[in-house]
Amino acid sequence: MSKHVLLNVLNSQQRxxxxxxxxxxxxxxxxxxxxxxxxxxxxxxxxTAQKIPPSSILAMTFTNKAADEMKERIEGLTGKSxxxxxxxxxxxxxxxxxxxxxxxxxxxxxxxxxxxxxxGNLVRSILKEFKIHEALYKGILSKxxxxxxxxxxxxxxxxxxxxxxxxxxxxxxxVRYQDELKKNNALDFDDLIMCAVKLFEQCPExxxxxxxxxxxxxxxxxxxxxxxxxxxxxxxxxxxxNICVVGDDDQSIYKFRGAEVRNIRAFMEDFSKxxxxxxxQNYRSTQRILDIADSIIARSSDxxxxxxxxERGKGDKIYYCVATNEQxxxxxxxxxxxxxxxxxxxxxxxxxxxxxxxxxxRALEEAMxxxxxxxxxxxxxxxxxxxxxxxxxxxxxxxANPDDSVSLKRIVNCPPRQIGAATITRVENEAxxxxxxxxxxxxxxxKSHGYTASLxxxxxxxxxxxDELIAHREIKLPELIEMIFEKTGYLECVGEERANNxxxxxxxxxxxxxxxxxxxASLFNGLDExxxxxxxxxxxxxxxxxxxxxxVFIAGIEDGLVPHFHAxxxxxxxxxxxxxxxxxxxxxxxxxxxxxxxxxxxxxxxxEQQPSRFLSDIPSGCYHCIEKRPRADAITSSIINLPIDLxxxxxxxxxxxxxxxKWGIGVVRDSxxxxxxxxxxxxxxxxxxxxxxxxFANLEKI
DNA sequence: AAACTAAAGCTTTTT
DNA sequence: GCTTTAGTTT
Numbered sequence: 014m015s016k017h018v019l020l021n022v023l024n025s026q027q028r029x030x031x032x033x034x035x036x037x038x039x040x041x042x043x044x045x046x047x048x049x050x051x052x053x054x055x056x057x058x059x060x061t062a063q064k065i066p067p068s069s070i071l072a073m074t075f076t077n078k079a080a081d082e083m084k085e086r087i088e089g090l091t092g093k094s095x096x097x098x099x100x101x102x103x104x105x106x107x108x109x110x111x112x113x114x115x116x117x118x119x120x121x122x123x124x125x126x127x128x129x130x131x132x133g134n135l136v137r138s139i140l141k142e143f144k145i146h147e148a149l150y151k152g153i154l155s156k157x158x159x160x161x162x163x164x165x166x167x168x169x170x171x172x173x174x175x176x177x178x179x180x181x182x183x184x185x186x187x188v189r190y191q192d193e194l195k196k197n198n199a200l201d202f203d204d205l206i207m208c209a210v211k212l213f214e215q216c217p218e219x220x221x222x223x224x225x226x227x228x229x230x231x232x233x234x235x236x237x238x239x240x241x242x243x244x245x246x247x248x249x250x251x252x253x254x255n256i257c258v259v260g261d262d263d264q265s266i267y268k269f270r271g272a273e274v275r276n277i278r279a280f281m282e283d284f285s286k287x288x289x290x291x292x293x294q295n296y297r298s299t300q301r302i303l304d305i306a307d308s309i310i311a312r313s314s315d316x317x318x319x320x321x322x323x324e325r326g327k328g329d330k331i332y333y334c335v336a337t338n339e340q341x342x343x344x345x346x347x348x349x350x351x352x353x354x355x356x357x358x359x360x361x362x363x364x365x366x367x368x369x370x371x372x373x374x375r376a377l378e379e380a381m382x383x384x385x386x387x388x389x390x391x392x393x394x395x396x397x398x399x400x401x402x403x404x405x406x407x408x409x410x411x412x413a414n415p416d417d418s419v420s421l422k423r424i425v426n427c428p429p430r431q432i433g434a435a436t437i438t439r440v441e442n443e444a445x446x447x448x449x450x451x452x453x454x455x456x457x458x459x460k461s462h463g464y465t466a467s468l469x470x471x472x473x474x475x476x477x478x479x480d481e482l483i484a485h486r487e488i489k490l491p492e493l494i495e496m497i498f499e500k501t502g503y504l505e506c507v508g509e510e511r512a513n514n515x516x517x518x519x520x521x522x523x524x525x526x527x528x529x530x531x532x533x534a535s536l537f538n539g540l541d542e543x544x545x546x547x548x549x550x551x552x553x554x555x556x557x558x559x560x561x562x563x564x565v566f567i568a569g570i571e572d573g574l575v576p577h578f579h580a581x582x583x584x585x586x587x588x589x590x591x592x593x594x595x596x597x598x599x600x601x602x603x604x605x606x607x608x609x610x611x612x613x614x615x616x617x618x619x620x621e622q623q624p625s626r627f628l629s630d631i632p633s634g635c636y637h638c639i640e641k642r643p644r645a646d647a648i649t650s651s652i653i654n655l656p657i658d659l660x661x662x663x664x665x666x667x668x669x670x671x672x673x674x675k676w677g678i679g680v681v682r683d684s685x686x687x688x689x690x691x692x693x694x695x696x697x698x699x700x701x702x703x704x705x706x707x708x709f710a711n712l713e714k715i
Numbered sequence: 716a717a718a719c720t721a722a723a724g725c726t727t728t729t730t
Numbered sequence: 731g732c733t734t735t736a737g738t739t740t
Contacts, residue, residue: 074729075729075730076729076730077729077730078729079729102729102730103729103730104729104730105730126730128730129728129730147735147736148723148724148735148736202730203730205730206730234729237729266727267727267728267729269726269727269728270727270728270729270730369726369727370725370726370727371726371727372725372726372732375732392728426716429716429717431716432716433716433717434716435716535730536730537730553726553727553728554727555726555727555728555729556727556728556729558729559729574726577726577727578726579726579727580726580727589727593727614731615725615731616724616725616731616732617731
């Protein structure tokens with residue numbers, strides 16, 4: 014794409030951001046203001062107009078999805094493949110650097126990556142050994158994570174014991190955890206960033222190499238960076254200062270994961286002469302939606318001042334529906350979805366239902382199912398998170414890295430091989446004695462005397478399977494996986510559904526080598542399915558960030574949910590809830606429907622719920638209140654009064670009697686769609702409700 | 716070692 | 731209320 018065209022499609026602020034290629038740049042990108050467009054066009058501009066080699070531009074995001082989208086759009090703009098470029102998540106970029114250089118700080122370059130599950134198992138086994146109540150592992154793990162996010166290594170903790178306020182017991186667990194990771198030749202997620210920082214800080218010549226390699230740096234969702242990610246970016250950028258960060262403090266909703274909004278202000282201080290550009294024109298939502306959004310966020314304290322505006326016009330009315338309980342609320346939403354669909358302007362895929370906690374999806378999913386709305390719940394367990402996937406991946410991890418004792422433990426008795434807890438404990442004790450990995454210890458046991466024959470037999474059988482697989486580690490990955498199935502008899506010990514999932518794993522492994530496949534499996538949530546099916550999307554407010562939908566429902570606008578009751582006491586957390594609500598509202602393009610219930614079942618008790626305190630910040634004229642009465646009929650009573658122009662005026666309007674060549678006489682229950690493609694719902698006594706297109710159905714009015 | 720029962724959880728979660 | 735996990739039984 015030519016330079017001219019590249020710049021022409023941008024507004025003046027966006028263009029300023031693209032043209033500011035030298036020195037630090039902070040882009041405050043409001044919701045829907047074309048943030049990704051700026052990043053991708055800036056990349057393309059650097060590469061084409063400024064002749065910067067694309068391989069010298071480092072672009073980091075948080076999610077694989079965002080990285081993929083960025084790559085795709087850059088490919089579209091430059092007409093060249095983005096494969097192999099430095100566009101990726103913080104974690105994948107760090108992993109890529111560490112794969113080449115981590116030996117410089119005393120690790121092996123063929124390290125494996127532990128996901129949260131693996132880390133959790135490791136912490137639990139340490140707690141067991143230390144005789145600490147195992148159920149505490151979650152809290153301990155999250156402490157470890159937050160320390161790592163702040164770049165506090167175990168040795169720093171020990172050196173500074175008092176100042177962090179952690180007890181000695183915890184410090185011992187942390188030290189041990191880190192030792193075990195190293196022994197297993199493994200890094201956890203946070204280590205990826207922490208080790209990259211360590212590498213750069215301890216090896217100036219490595220830092221120098223990458224500083225020269227990355228002449229330009231761009232960072233997306235900057236408000237979500239934690240201390241270690243910011244440090245990493247700063248290390249790489251501080252020399253030339255060609256760093257562009259894009260973010261929105263109003264959309265900071267991951268403080269609980271270590272994100273530091275303060276990094277935005279810190280950036281302006283750390284990089285003097287930072288140019289600040291605000292993107293305030295919103296291309297997504299109607300004015301009514303922005304008004305609501307603004308009234309919510311304007312109350313937020315200590316934010317960078319900005320005000321979104323749009324050229325899209327006022328738009329449809331916004332609704333707030335109060336239902337008696339969560340089932341009624343869900344039914345209301347399901348019926349409104351149905352109505353919107355039947356009116357023809359929106360497909361199911363245009364509609365999202367957002368909520369604060371996953372638990373809310375239950376009632377919603379039930380109502381959708383009853384009403385026959387195709388829907389998809391996002392945010393369950395990912396593709397690679399399923400038990401069967403993790404098992405096979407553990408086999409692969411073990412094949413790639415036999416010293417990975419966490420993976421070994423996971424699959425040593427799966428399928429059952431008579432190697433239970435007692436046997437494992439014996440091997441583990443031995444391993445501690447000779448300070449070797451479980452795999453090496455098992456080999457040691459086979460060569461030693463003084464063990465029972467039955468133990469040796471069991472271990473020998475297992476080791477022979479693993480060694481045979483290791484001997485074939487170079488064959489094509491799908492074949493290797495099939496070989497695991499064959500040698501272990503895994504498929505026979507799982508049900509049909511799981512076996513089918515595993516077939517997908519085989520397919521996903523095609524054209525990949527072992528190493529890169531394992532990185533993919535650890536660092537990717539799973540197949541980020543682009544919803545090809547026409548489905549309503551159900552997801553939490555958190556997972557909706559970065560997405561947009563023509564129609565958005567937000568359920569549970571009640572105190573206790575939005576804001577969540579865990580966040581009500583702490584003013585800072587309350588602010589985050591406000592921003593979360595803001596994020597939800599700003600997902601909507603055309604239509605926004607809020608809802609709440611008067612009573613809701615939370616765990617065991619039926620709670621009386623009050624409307625969200627955030628609603629009182631919205632001027633009452635901004636939305637229409639609806640009381641949901643039970644037993645409203647879906648088709649005959651309109652739940653949402655759609656604008657007149659959407660209503661259909663053809664002769665085949667609701668109530669008309671028609672004759673169909675095959676099904677005989679029926680009654681039109683609803684009609685909708687564009688004038689050149691009108692669709693009707695007809696109830697035929699003989700076959701029931703049918704959805705027909707007037708163009709093809711050959712209906713006769715009688 | 717597997718199968719069962721009791722008990723304790725229970726916000727969000729990019730990697 | 732429901733789901734996960736810890737502990738106990740067979």
